Amino acid sequence: MYIGLDLGTSGLKALLIDDDQKVIAEATAPLTVSRPHPGWSEQSAADWLAAASAAMDGLAAASSLAGVKGIGLSGQMHGATLLDASQNVLRPCMLWNDTRSYQEAAALDASPAWREITGNIVFPGFTAPKLMWVQKNEPDIFAKVAKILLPKDYLRLWLTGETVSEMSDAAGTSWLDTGKRDWSDVLLNSSDLTRDHMPRLVEGSEVSGTLRKELADRWGLPAGVVVAGGGGDNAASAVGVGVVKAGDAFISLGTSGVLFAASDAYQPDAATAVHTFCHALPGTWHQMGVILAATDALNWYAGLVGSDAATLTGDLGASLRAPGRTMFLPYLGGERTPHNDAQIRGSLTGLEHATNRSAGTAAVLEGVTFAIRDCYDALASTGTRFDRLIAVGGGSRSDYWLRAIATALNMPVQVPVAGDFGGAFGAARLAMMAATGAGAEIASVPKISKVVEPEKELTTAFAEAQTRYRDTYSALRGLS
Template sequence: MYIGLDLGTSGLKGILIGEDQSILAEANAPLEVSRPQDGWSEQAPADWIAAAESVMGQLAAHGLSDVRGIGLSGQMHGATLLDAQDQVLRPCILWNDTRSHEEAAEMDADPRWREISGNIVFPGFTAPKLEWVRRNEPDLFDKTAKVLLPKDYLRLWLTGEYGAEMSDAAGTSWLDTAARDWSDDLLAASGLSRHEMPPLVEGSEVSGQLRAELAQRWGLDQVPVAGGGGDNAASAIGAGVVRAGQAFVSLGTSGVLFAANDGYQPDPATAVHTFCHALPGTWHQMGVILAATDALNWYAGLVGEDAASLTSDLGPLQAPGKTRFLPYLGGERTPLNDASIRGAFIGLEHATDQAAGSRAVLEGVTYAIRDCRDALAATGTQITSLLAVGGGSRSDYWLEAIATALGTSVQVPVAGDFGGAFGAARLAQMAATGGGAELAPPPQIARTIDPNAALAEAFDEGHARFKAAQAAIKGLT
């Protein structure tokens, strides 16, 4: 058996799988976010440990004597600062904290950062957070002996050893993403060195052994703890998206178009994230939009309806109408990299009823995902198979719109868990057995939704109208 732990923003999830990767048990513990000032987002690392204690206690009730490995997944980019005695110096600054936007812009203006890291320096990344601490909390910066990502603080607690892996480290802005190693130049630019950073391993490699005290408490051996992966990379392992051409589209609160690559091909100007994957010698790219089901839920609240009923009553796929929706309710990542842009309904007329509004919202998110696809294609990334996950994937209307807009069939897996915890458990199995990508097969497919050839031209024309509206809105913000 193998355990996967996924440290999310709102909770920690644990999953127990068998040798055949069947799910034997699950456990959850909630987490809260502190927002002491506008734009700040923090968590106490002690709460992560308490949540992990709870989750492991729940799993231990199922018997863990046959567990052979533990894997880790987690929220990316968080800055966890420790002193020389491994004491936490301040609450962790999370991925969605925007206080360091000025520092990020200054770093991004220096071409070394994009050249070495392969990415724009976004405010949510780790390096600008440390620069903010250096400028605003210099006493704490001077005491900082180690900088850990959230899941890697759990690793320290589990094993007593420092460690990080490539997929999560790539989101710090300090990684030489091509070389899969810390960049001495970028660390020095932040007033840091390798001494403050944990050693790096691949996600499928062993990073340490479970401490004897914890093993005894939970009734298992001193098993290996795998490197693991950042949340999206671990989810890709769970969904079997590990080889070039494979991709998934996640329709959750935000939207992600994730594609695996067997080579390194960055293009920061596209606002595509180019990170290491959780397997050796592989990379991945992501287009990220900030409102997917979030946009539909917003519209449902606006018209006083349930989001699921809005999509279930739409009938067969229709050609896009005159009404257009831009889903930029709180800014956008790919390809706009614009925190100030805002959404809009355009082309409202007497014929625009609730159903037309619902279709426009789904189409707007669909076109934002197409923009991500186009941004990935600009880097040379091609998608040959596309898996749909997330709550929005329950709408066949939406999936057919995406398939038609992208010209790519969308596969819907048989119901199951393909998230970070499952991927982390798979990585634990790889680390314990020496296995690789063969232990991360794609899931069984329930059905495939093909592009609607009769509407392909209409969706192309709709995307052109969407781009025109996008340009008009950018001029107003």
Template sequence: MFIGLDLGTSSLKAILIDDAQTVLAEHTVPLTVQRPHDGWSEQDPDSWFNAAEQALVALASRADCSSVKGVGLSGHMHGATLFDANDEPLRPCMLWNDTRSHVEAGEMDENPLFRATTGNIVFPGFTAPKVEWVRRNEPAVFDRIAKILLPKDALRLFLTGEHVSEMSDAAGTAWFDTAARDWSDPLLSACNLDRSQMPHLVEGSAPSGTLRPELAAILGAQNVIVAGGAGDNAAAAIGAGVIKDGTAFLSLGTSGVLFAANDAYRPDPASAVHSFCHAVSDTWHQMGVILAATDALEWLSRLTGQSAQALTQDLGSLKPPSQTLFLPYLGGERTPHNNAQVRGQFLHLDHATDAQAATRAVLEGVAFAFADCRDALASTGTRIQGALALGGGARSEYWLQVLATALDFPLHLPKGGEFGAAMGAARLGMMAATGADQSIATPPEIARSFEPDQALTQAFSDSHGRYRAAYQTLKNL
């Protein structure tokens, strides 16, 4: 048996699978985010450790876990989790959507060494500018830093006692040489850090340590290997079988991701596309990332007092976009704008704009943000012909039809089952414990495909043009 632990922003999910990859048990533990100031987003690392222990106890209560041989880890990327010499957290973790360090990020990005080495813009959400913010604003904390760990790697420290990371997550720190798949000493030095403060690196499918005996005892198991694991999107790709060059998925979660696997390193920082290592060796991936996907719909839900399901359930057949536009930049935007200061906009509201019309505009606005990601990926030479549709937002068939038409390529909805980041983590745990190769990461069976509505693609393309123009007009207001 094998366990996948996926540390999300709002919950930790654990699944137990057998060697046929059948899910035998699962458990989710909710987590909370603290936002003490505008642009801040933090979590207490101890809450992750408690959640993981609760999840292991829950799995053991639902199945015989004595034959567990491997555990894989997935987690939200870019978080800055700072530890002292006694492996105690020095402060709350600054999460991926914490944008307080936008000034520091801008200064780093002006240094050409960062883009040349990492293959990426230094975004405010990345780890390096957050730690620089700590150096400038909390110098007593900075001076005590013994290790800087990404969130899932902090969880690994609790599980194994080891300071280890892997390439897919490390590539999102802005301290990483993405082509060489190693830490960059010059970039660390530029940030007043050195390699001793970084975790050891392994590939995602390789062993990184062994589960602590007291935690293995919860399962009734022994000598449980913990895999390197992956950042959440790379883990989702492993869970969905998106490994071969040209395969892709679109994730409609709190944030949105358009992810494409690559068989070579194809950086283009100016596009604001993320170019990272994949979770298996000799493979990379690119991502267009938007900061509000289902989060935009949840915002409208709070505004209207109607649930997201109620807002989307009676939209009828696909219609061409109206004059009403929604720009979903509620907390800034990454691809393609790299703008932490821009905020969301509703445009061309009139007396006829009711909750249903506003819902269509929000769904279309998120789709146009994904179209911006598609165009950014295409500018690097990555042209997507079709993608799996993943995440909670994929439950809305209307939204999938909007997205397929706006993107002008088909979206494939998998049949029910587990194929996300937790499954990807479990598969990596299986690889690390058994020596299996990436062929075990098979794609899911497809329940339905959503093709672009060719009668409406031009209308959506025209509206996307208005959407792009709106950003250019409003970005400095």
């Protein structure tokens, strides 16, 4: 048996699978986000440990863990978890959607070395500019920093006593030479840091350490359980859904929106604002377009109109309609791909007497859909292939939304059978690889329950609305 732990923004999930990759048990624990100032987003690392403890306790209560051979880790990326020489946490972790360091990010990105070495723009949400912000605004804390860990890797420290990361998550720090899959001394030194501040690197399917005896005893696990390198949340989800070779892609409609395509070669194009990262498997990379608010935008609108997301999408019915005059730009906290604009904010325009709650819901789903189409075009411009597209995440439960996406992309969208094929499942698969020596062949695509085809009679209407969307962004940017 194998365990996957997925440290998300809103909660931590623990999943137990058997040797046939059948889910045996699962448990979750909630997490909250602190936003003390506009653009700030923080969590306490102690809350992650409490959530992991609770989820593992729940897993142990649901099933015997005596046969567990490995644990894999998945987690939210980019978070700056700062430790002193005694491994004490120095401040709350600045999360992936924290944009306070936009000025520091721009300053780093102005130096050509950062894009040349990492293959990416230095985005405000990445780890390196966060450290520059701390150096500038909290110098006493910066002076005490002895080790910098990503969120899931702080869990690893607790589980194993080891300070280790892996390639897919490390690629989101802006300190990794993504092509060479190693820390860049040039970029670290530019940040007044050295390799000593960084965790040791392994591949996601390799062993990073073994579970501490006191934790194994607490949950009834055998001695010597290995902990795999794991992966950043999207890379782990890709392993979970079988997107591990060129031509395979998935779209994730979660808090953020992600269009993820696997690649067997390193092919960066930073100017597109496409993320080019290492995959969680050796010798593979991936490209990714990211929007910061997907279901987060729908949940915001639901709160605004006093409803819930499921009711709003359900009220639309199953039949896709042409986009109306009302248009929504989902930039509630800035945007990454393709704009790299931390200061832009959302907009709901084209309101008229005929605009009702359902029209607003449709506009929100369409706005996120158009943002995803922007990501698709950015990835395609780099030469990325899309032979197959799989939909995952909470938003994929909306048939209306999937029809809109398939029509906007003019590409079929495959929907897996009911089940959890996300980060926790991918992490468990990586644990299986680490414990058994198995390779990518175990990361198969799940059974597909349905294929959502583009609605050809509406592709022109969606293309025209896409143009209006982009024009609206240009006008909004001119005002920001």
